[in-house]
Amino acid sequence: MxxxxxxxxIGVGATKFxxxxxWGVDDMLTIACFEAMEDAGxxxxxxEAGWIGIQYPFTGFxxxxxxDAIKTYDIxxxxxxxxxxxxxxxxxxxxxxxxxxxxxxxxxxxVEKITDQGGRGLPTSGFGHxxxxxxxxxxxxxxxxxxxxxxxxxxxKEHLAHVAVKNHFNGAVNPKAHxxxxxxxEQVMKAPIISGPLGLLDCCPISDGSAAAIITRKDIAAKxxxxxxxxxGMGFATYTNLMMYDKNFDYLAWRPTxxxxxxxxxxxxxxxxxxxxxxxxxxxxxxxxEILNVEDxxxxxxxxxxxxxxxxxxxxDGQVAVNPSGGLKCFGHPIGATGVRMVxxxxxxxxxxxxxxxxxxxxxxxxxxxxxxxxxxxxxVILTNEK
Amino acid sequence: MHSAPRPEGRATxxxxxxxxxxxxxxxxxxxxxxxxxxxxxMAESWGIPGAPGEIAIGNFDEDAVTLAVxxxxxCIADDPAGVGGLYFASTTAPYAEKASSTLIASxxxxxxxxxxxxxxxxPGCAIAALLSAANAVDSGAADSVLVAASEYQVARxxxxxxxTWGDGAGAVLVGKDNVIAEIKGIYSSYGDESMGTxxxxxxxxxxxxxxxxxxxxxxxxxxxxxxxEAIAKFGVxxxxxxxxxxxxxxxxxxxxxxxALGIKDxxxxxxxxxxxxxxxxxxxxxxMLAGALEEASPGDxxxxxxxxxxxxxxxxxxxxxxxxxxxxxxxxxxxxxxxNLDSYAKYLSYKxxxxxxPEDNSSSAIQMxxxxxxxxxxxxxxxxxxxxxxxxxxxxxxxxxxxDKNVDWKLARKGKLWNFIDDxxxxxxxxxxxxxxxxxxxxxxIFLQMTDREVSSTExxxxxxLTFRKIHDGGGFHNYFWKTRxxx
Numbered sequence: 001m002x003x004x005x006x007x008x009x010i011g012v013g014a015t016k017f018x019x020x021x022x023w024g025v026d027d028m029l030t031i032a033c034f035e036a037m038e039d040a041g042x043x044x045x046x047x048e049a050g051w052i053g054i055q056y057p058f059t060g061f062x063x064x065x066x067x068d069a070i071k072t073y074d075i076x077x078x079x080x081x082x083x084x085x086x087x088x089x090x091x092x093x094x095x096x097x098x099x100x101x102x103x104x105x106x107x108x109x110x111v112e113k114i115t116d117q118g119g120r121g122l123p124t125s126g127f128g129h130x131x132x133x134x135x136x137x138x139x140x141x142x143x144x145x146x147x148x149x150x151x152x153x154x155x156x157k158e159h160l161a162h163v164a165v166k167n168h169f170n171g172a173v174n175p176k177a178h179x180x181x182x183x184x185x186e187q188v189m190k191a192p193i194i195s196g197p198l199g200l201l202d203c204c205p206i207s208d209g210s211a212a213a214i215i216t217r218k219d220i221a222a223k224x225x226x227x228x229x230x231x232x233g234m235g236f237a238t239y240t241n242l243m244m245y246d247k248n249f250d251y252l253a254w255r256p257t258x259x260x261x262x263x264x265x266x267x268x269x270x271x272x273x274x275x276x277x278x279x280x281x282x283x284x285x286x287x288x289x290e291i292l293n294v295e296d297x298x299x300x301x302x303x304x305x306x307x308x309x310x311x312x313x314x315x316x317d318g319q320v321a322v323n324p325s326g327g328l329k330c331f332g333h334p335i336g337a338t339g340v341r342m343v344x345x346x347x348x349x350x351x352x353x354x355x356x357x358x359x360x361x362x363x364x365x366x367x368x369x370x371x372x373x374x375x376x377x378x379x380x381v382i383l384t385n386e387k
Numbered sequence: 388m389h390s391a392p393r394p395e396g397r398a399t400x401x402x403x404x405x406x407x408x409x410x411x412x413x414x415x416x417x418x419x420x421x422x423x424x425x426x427x428x429m430a431e432s433w434g435i436p437g438a439p440g441e442i443a444i445g446n447f448d449e450d451a452v453t454l455a456v457x458x459x460x461x462c463i464a465d466d467p468a469g470v471g472g473l474y475f476a477s478t479t480a481p482y483a484e485k486a487s488s489t490l491i492a493s494x495x496x497x498x499x500x501x502x503x504x505x506x507x508x509x510p511g512c513a514i515a516a517l518l519s520a521a522n523a524v525d526s527g528a529a530d531s532v533l534v535a536a537s538e539y540q541v542a543r544x545x546x547x548x549x550x551t552w553g554d555g556a557g558a559v560l561v562g563k564d565n566v567i568a569e570i571k572g573i574y575s576s577y578g579d580e581s582m583g584t585x586x587x588x589x590x591x592x593x594x595x596x597x598x599x600x601x602x603x604x605x606x607x608x609x610x611x612x613x614x615x616e617a618i619a620k621f622g623v624x625x626x627x628x629x630x631x632x633x634x635x636x637x638x639x640x641x642x643x644x645x646x647a648l649g650i651k652d653x654x655x656x657x658x659x660x661x662x663x664x665x666x667x668x669x670x671x672x673x674x675m676l677a678g679a680l681e682e683a684s685p686g687d688x689x690x691x692x693x694x695x696x697x698x699x700x701x702x703x704x705x706x707x708x709x710x711x712x713x714x715x716x717x718x719x720x721x722x723x724x725x726x727n728l729d730s731y732a733k734y735l736s737y738k739x740x741x742x743x744x745p746e747d748n749s750s751s752a753i754q755m756x757x758x759x760x761x762x763x764x765x766x767x768x769x770x771x772x773x774x775x776x777x778x779x780x781x782x783x784x785x786x787x788x789x790x791d792k793n794v795d796w797k798l799a800r801k802g803k804l805w806n807f808i809d810d811x812x813x814x815x816x817x818x819x820x821x822x823x824x825x826x827x828x829x830x831x832x833i834f835l836q837m838t839d840r841e842v843s844s845t846e847x848x849x850x851x852x853l854t855f856r857k858i859h860d861g862g863g864f865h866n867y868f869w870k871t872r873x874x875x
Contacts, residue, residue: 056686130748130862131755131762132779133834134858135810135822137813138812140812143808144808195808195809195811240785242779242785245832245833247786249831378534
């Protein structure tokens with residue numbers, strides 16, 4: 001009987017992220033999925049089931065969004081929607097399916113096409129109520145952590161800026177990143193204010209993109225390539241859409257990150273994260289999000305996220321390389337695609353194929369994906385190249 | 388109905404010398420918006436002469452309903468107990484069809500078996516509503532009726548009206564018990580039919596013929612006659628009146644009415660608030676009455692005269708109970724609590740006189756109906772298992788997870804700011820949108836927008852109070868909810 005640790009990734013693909021006005025959903029899914037299949041050395045006919053992460057109905061709905069792109073007719077395909085974790089949840093379900101031995105070869109992918117919608121920021125739908133959450137935006141939902149975290153731990157706007165500087169430094173050399181440029185601390189600090197302490201350069205961009213991964217089990221993987229990567233740990237957790245009403249919530253930690261990480265570390269047998277995880281693709285939709293996340297993931301002490309960031313402990317050559325790809329901040333954040341894109345990056349890093357941004361000697365890498373208006377849902381997937 | 392002497396002619400009069408009128412004023416309240424605009428700023432924007440002083444302008448999230456809610460809350464101190472009806476008077480009600488009185492009654496959480504009615508069409512409607520309330524109380528139909536009058540006015544830019552009209556609201560509770568001012572006489576008449584100010588059904592801005600002609604030839608003669616006739620029939624002399632609350636469309640007309648009535652002592656005439664609030668239409672007489680009652684002593688006789696198509700006069704006599712009336716904001720508490728808008732362009736945008744970036748809001752009439760108890764009188768739930776008071780109302784307690792073990796709980800209207808952020812992303816006529824998380828005095832934590840604040844003054848831990856506002860117009864109707872604001 002197989003389990004999750006027998007699950008292997010044998011191929012990954014991704015489009016360039018960015019304002020892909022020239023591409024539709026179909027174009028992007030096709031590019032990402034065929035790249036992943038080519039990377040794995042398989043044809044579409046080999047795929048027995050699929051999962052596709054999409055957040056917004058305007059991007060697409062149902063599994064047919066995928067079958068229409070790559071023509072994998074007659075197999076089960078499931079659409080997963082779980083905020084910004086839609087993609088990583090597609091990956092999770094694909095992993096569980098091959099771990100159960102129901103299927104041997106499956107695809108997990110994600111896509112989002114946001115720039116067709118125009119407007120500003122992410123479209124917000126009122127969250128299911130005409131007035132109760134009116135006015136809430138993504139940067140404000142996460143930015144609300146700043147006043148409390150700052151009051152408790154002394155976190156400053158400059159601490160936040162270090163996140164943007166680091167992630168742009170990493171992403172500038174990444175050919176598929178939305179942005180290909182570095183930013184200075186001064187530029188980040190002086191950018192026009194979007195919400196609270198968050199300036200324009202504290203916020204991830206509005207991007208289009210798609211990513212895909214081909215998933216099988218170790219025993220099968222070896223027939224396709226030697227450098228496949230496997231699951232070492234996995235944990236997911238869901239909290240609430242109503243955290244701003246919850247007196248038990250203190251805005252000092254993203255509760256689902258803490259809970260998902262606990263589960264993933266327990267499965268992986270990791271007890272000292274900063275010394276056992278080499279790199280992490282960590283959800284940095286806004287700079288304040290990453291500050292809390294690195295604490296919640298145990299990469300530093302609670303409250304030390306800002307100073308640790310400023311000290312460079314999460315640079316590509318730091319204790320843990322956090323967001324070697326450039327992260328959401330620089331690589332971009334097409335919602336449904338991001339989780340799978342994290343798997344793409346971690347896989348490339350663990351295979352030593354992350355040209356120009358390679359974390360030296362990477363053995364254990366994490367995809368950490370947080371979603372919702374504030375931390376509502378989180379997925380943590382730990383991958384390794386150790387056989 | 389009581390049997391009052393009814394003289395011949397078109398006027399009716401009811402005189403309380405035999406104790407036939409039981410109704411009196413039980414309480415009063417007022418509301419003046421926080422925002423003011425200097426007339427000088429309006430005039431400079433057009434390069435035209437400007438009068439001194441300023442006008443009160445409702446914020447972009449206010450309208451006649453929200454203003455009336457504020458004055459009503461001031462009047463009854465958020466306590467609907469015993470209030471048997473709500474009469475709403477305004478010429479600027481937010482719906483041409485659809486009652487506002489019922490909406491206001493819902494927000495105030497009045498008993499379901501309350502009398503409600505909308506009065507409108509001319510500024511005289513507020514006193515007409517007051518008299519109808521008195522009649523309802525006298526007839527025994529209701530123990531008390533709350534009368535709320537408000538205006539949220541949109542004047543044609545670059546006109547004298549723009550510098551004259553203001554926004555505000557007044558409210559009085561009319562009842563039998565604990566009366567602070569007895570109604571001693573009621574006189575009703577209607578004016579000479581004339582086109583002074585009017586508005587066709589589909590029009591947003593009022594039309595006028597010739598204000599000077601209308602004031603001199605219709606308004607002043609009609610209201611002067613009404614006051615003189617009323618005084619004569621009430622059997623009181625001008626020397627018996629302590630304060631004359633007489634409404635008027637503009638400052639000059641107000642002065643001329645006093646002159647035509649032969650009043651020599653200006654302190655006898657209640658300030659019509661033109662200088663620092665503006666002419667508040669239907670709300671004006673109730674705001675003036677609130678102002679008069681604030682200063683009144685037991686035994687004072689206050690003559691209230693409403694004018695504008697209908698001309699009604701009420702004589703009040705203040706009782707000893709006025710000394711026991713709990714403190715309220717009234718006019719005095721609101722007039723100095725203000726913020727001067729620094730931009731005429733913003734004023735135009737608040738009044739929807741210039742098109743801004745459209746907001747993309749949606750709504751559902753059915754959902755707003757289903758959630759009416761949480762949205763309008765702001766009910767949350769109290770968990771009977773762990774005592775947590777929480778919002779929004781849900782069946783499972785967010786703390787102890789007890790299922791269906793909770794009761795409806797009307798949330799406190801004050802609290803302390805626990806967290807906030809200023810958002811520049813969401814489209815707004817006045818960014819940033821301050822988003823707040825407040826711990827209410829009853830323990831509930833609630834997420835609301837903040838209004839009527841200076842951005843720089845917001846800080847963690849500050850005292851805030853709740854105010855009922857319009858959130859957006861998605862779905863083609865007005866979507867209201869509550870916001871926080873610094874305590875005024």
